[in-house]
Amino acid sequence: MRRSSLVLRIVVIGYVGALLALPLGFVFQQAFSHGWAQLWAALHDHAMDLAIILTAKVAILAVPLNVLFGVGASLWIVRHPSKVSRVLDVVIDVPLALSPIIVGLVLELAYAQNGWFGSAFAAMGLRVMFSYPAIVLASVFVSLPLVSRQVIPLLREIGDHQEQTAATLGAKPTRIFFTITLRSIAWAAAYGVTLTLARVIGEYGAVLIVSGNIALITQTLTLNIGANFESFNSYQGFVGALLLALVSVLVLTVIGVSRHRLERKRHGSFV
Amino acid sequence: MRAHEDPRTYLAKGVAVGYLSLLVLIPMAALLNNAFSHGLGAFWDAATSTESLDAMKLTVTCSLFAAAFNAVAGTATAYVLVRDRFPGRGVLNAIIDLPFALPTVVAGVTFYTLYGPHSPFHVNITGTWVGITVAIMFVTLPFSVRAVQPVLESLTVDAEDAAATLGASSARVFRTVTLPAILPSLLTGTGLAFARALGEYGSVVFISNNLPYRSEVSSSYVYSLVSQGNDPGAAAVALFLLVGALAVLIASNVVARRLALRRG
Numbered sequence: 001m002r003r004s005s006l007v008l009r010i011v012v013i014g015y016v017g018a019l020l021a022l023p024l025g026f027v028f029q030q031a032f033s034h035g036w037a038q039l040w041a042a043l044h045d046h047a048m049d050l051a052i053i054l055t056a057k058v059a060i061l062a063v064p065l066n067v068l069f070g071v072g073a074s075l076w077i078v079r080h081p082s083k084v085s086r087v088l089d090v091v092i093d094v095p096l097a098l099s100p101i102i103v104g105l106v107l108e109l110a111y112a113q114n115g116w117f118g119s120a121f122a123a124m125g126l127r128v129m130f131s132y133p134a135i136v137l138a139s140v141f142v143s144l145p146l147v148s149r150q151v152i153p154l155l156r157e158i159g160d161h162q163e164q165t166a167a168t169l170g171a172k173p174t175r176i177f178f179t180i181t182l183r184s185i186a187w188a189a190a191y192g193v194t195l196t197l198a199r200v201i202g203e204y205g206a207v208l209i210v211s212g213n214i215a216l217i218t219q220t221l222t223l224n225i226g227a228n229f230e231s232f233n234s235y236q237g238f239v240g241a242l243l244l245a246l247v248s249v250l251v252l253t254v255i256g257v258s259r260h261r262l263e264r265k266r267h268g269s270f271v
Numbered sequence: 272m273r274a275h276e277d278p279r280t281y282l283a284k285g286v287a288v289g290y291l292s293l294l295v296l297i298p299m300a301a302l303l304n305n306a307f308s309h310g311l312g313a314f315w316d317a318a319t320s321t322e323s324l325d326a327m328k329l330t331v332t333c334s335l336f337a338a339a340f341n342a343v344a345g346t347a348t349a350y351v352l353v354r355d356r357f358p359g360r361g362v363l364n365a366i367i368d369l370p371f372a373l374p375t376v377v378a379g380v381t382f383y384t385l386y387g388p389h390s391p392f393h394v395n396i397t398g399t400w401v402g403i404t405v406a407i408m409f410v411t412l413p414f415s416v417r418a419v420q421p422v423l424e425s426l427t428v429d430a431e432d433a434a435a436t437l438g439a440s441s442a443r444v445f446r447t448v449t450l451p452a453i454l455p456s457l458l459t460g461t462g463l464a465f466a467r468a469l470g471e472y473g474s475v476v477f478i479s480n481n482l483p484y485r486s487e488v489s490s491s492y493v494y495s496l497v498s499q500g501n502d503p504g505a506a507a508v509a510l511f512l513l514v515g516a517l518a519v520l521i522a523s524n525v526v527a528r529r530l531a532l533r534r535g
Contacts, residue, residue, distance in 0.1 A: 004441060005355060012351040013363065015344055019409055020369045023381040030384065073287055080280070088287070094295055096463075097516045099470020101490040102509045105497055106298035109305050109506065116301050141294055173277060195371060202374030204473035205490065209497055222376045222473075229380045229477065238384075241377040248372035255372070256365045 024245060031242035034235060042239040050216050051224035052243070055201055057132065058220065062139040062200045067193055070147025075181070077148070078155040079163075089152075095144045103141050104209025107134065111210075130212035135220060138206040143199040147192035154188040154262070155181075187265065191258040198251045202244065302513075305506035317507035325484045326492040327511070333400050333488070334468035337407035338415075342461045345415025346453065352416070353423040367416050370409055375473030382406050383477040398480035403488060406474040411464035418460025422453045451534060455527040462523025466516040 031039060042048075073092060077085045095103065111128040112118045121128050128134050162184075166176045182189075204222045211218040215227065221240055228237035307314050317323070352364050370378070382405065386396045396402035426449070434444045472490040479486045481495075489512050496505035 002441070008347060009351050009355050009357060012344075012348045013359075016348060016363060016366065016412075019405075019412060020366050023378060023385065023409070024366075024369060024373065026381055026385055027377060030381075069287060069290055072283055076284060076287065084284070084288070088291065091291055091295055094299070097466055097470075097513070097520055099472060099490045099493070099509075099512060099516075101472050101493045101497075102302075102470065102513060105493060105502075105505055105509050106302045108497065109301040109502060110298040116297065116304075137294065144294070198372045202372075202376075204374060204376040204379075205494070209494070222374050225374075225380060226376050226477075229383075234380070234384065237380055241380060244374050244377050248369065248374070248377075251372040252365050252368055255368055256361075 024248075027238060027241045027245045030235070030238035038235075039239060042236055045236055045239075047215055047219065048221070048224050048228075048236065048240055051219045051221045051240070054132075054135070054219065055221040058135050058139050059197060059200050062136050062143070063193065063197050065136075066140055066143055066196050067147055067189070069144070070192060070196075071151060071185070071189060074148045074151040074155055074185075078152055079160060092148055093145050095141055100142060100203065100205030101209065103206040104138060107137055107141065107206070107210050111137070129210060130214065130218060132218070134210040135207055135218065138210045139200040139203055142203050142206050143196045146195040146199060147189060150188040150192035150195075151185050154185055158184050184265075187258045187261040191255060191262065194251055194254045194258070198248065201247060302506050302510060305503050306510045308503050308506075313503065314507045314510075317504040318511040322483050322487070323489075323492060323508050323511070326487045326489045326508075329400065329403070329486070330469055330489040330512075331515075333403040333407055334465050334471075336400075336404045337411055337468055338461050338465040340404075341408055341412050341415045341464060342457060345412060345460070346419050346457060348412075348416045349419035349423055350449075352420060354428075367413050370411075370413055375410065375471070378409055378474040379406065379477040382409070382474070386478065397478050398482060398486040400486075402478040403475050403486070406478050407468045407471055410471055410474050411468055414464035414467065415457070415460045418456045418463070419453050422456045423449075426452050455531040455534075458523050458527040458530065462519055462527075465523075466519045469512060469516045469519070 034042075073088060077089050108115065108129060110116045110118070111121070111134060113122050113127070113129065115129075118128060126133075128137070162180050163176050166180055167173075171179075202222060203220075204226065207220055208223060208226075211220065211223065213219060213223050213227065215224075219227065221244065225237045225240040225244070228234070228240065348367065352360065352367075382402070383397065385391070386394050386402060386405070388395055388397065396405065430448050431444050434448050435441070439447070470490050471488070472494070475488055476491055476494075479488060479491065481487050481491050483492075483495075487495075489508065493505050493509050493512070496502075496508065
């Protein structure tokens, strides 16, 4: 082994270790710094528990919505291309270029009481801003393209020979979708769903604006962490951060496995 | 297009368009409407106020530094992941995606505690461009690595080996064989990282201290305008920032495509 490549290896491990692994480890160190008993008590903090429940409620609605939309839009873009679907293909990626703060701002401009839709919804007795629906909207917005970006390239790559064959043999569209299409995109979709879940649970800037950040009512877990930190209760903040760090380790594992499976599938499809 | 499509397909397409309109198109139109609600002059004044320009300068500088540094560090990381074999390589590969998985606010409070006034290393970089740049480097590292990695994987080692056999130093092999092949994707990845950096909020806001004219990034300035209830001002600065990010994305894609075409 050449010395230069050994040096490069050490430099890279050092850089990634200092920039990524150190902060992750530090969250664990801080959360456990006061011992188990303190940690147990901090986990039962009322405001944090309500924030966890709210985050879970948002994820339960936002993730399935975006998975349905992501898979449906991908099928449309790849299998039924038209002028409309080409516009869809571009618009769907817009959230990637937007700052989370801008996402929060545009939703506020459209859905606040004095905004474009807000007045119409208010007339129906619905308040969108500073409540659960607004948080769901913001979460869905920021994670919109994460499923389709994984599914679209795979759908293009595998082609529609199998689907055509099944149709010729008389299979109904729903049956073709569930037995062929869904099965071949399963790992790409799993990858996208995991990224979506991570983004929804972890969103901060957009949710900060649209939720109003009201403790005990519209505070998600990320907002609760920020609020604890700003009120100099950093230990409580790090306990919340510990939970999110644990989720992120789980997310990394699923991402790693599904990417591995996807690569195997890709190499297999060339044979 | 088939002659008669299932009516359920039409319904699904209609729902998709409606979803996208309510979520993205109409709110974006509301942004344009608000930015110009007091006329073009008011838009320009809000977007180019001293505070806005100072925030913009800081944001662009830090984003450029972070994206440029990660273009180099990300290439080195991808190179080691693809060409080197050592125990723990799988873990190194998995942890690259951490910034996609770890919420930005967690990164933000962690960097503040690690490199803030109570730093265990006695390093305080809060309120400086260095602190902001470090936070952005954290967020953008996977963009560079994941852009270069697949190209390196598909690049056969034959050409590199041939050059090495003919006596080229490893630095020269990299410069003349490897680098030209990865350059287009590296450029796209760096452009994406830079665009993302321009709008970064959660990871930056704690370490930056948000002092107007000094350590306030653009997204943070937009947030302060929103909190003051100045929607037209916020919309103007946001539109400026958004157009900048889109321009970077388009430019890097166009240049990358030209480079790839020239290589044939």
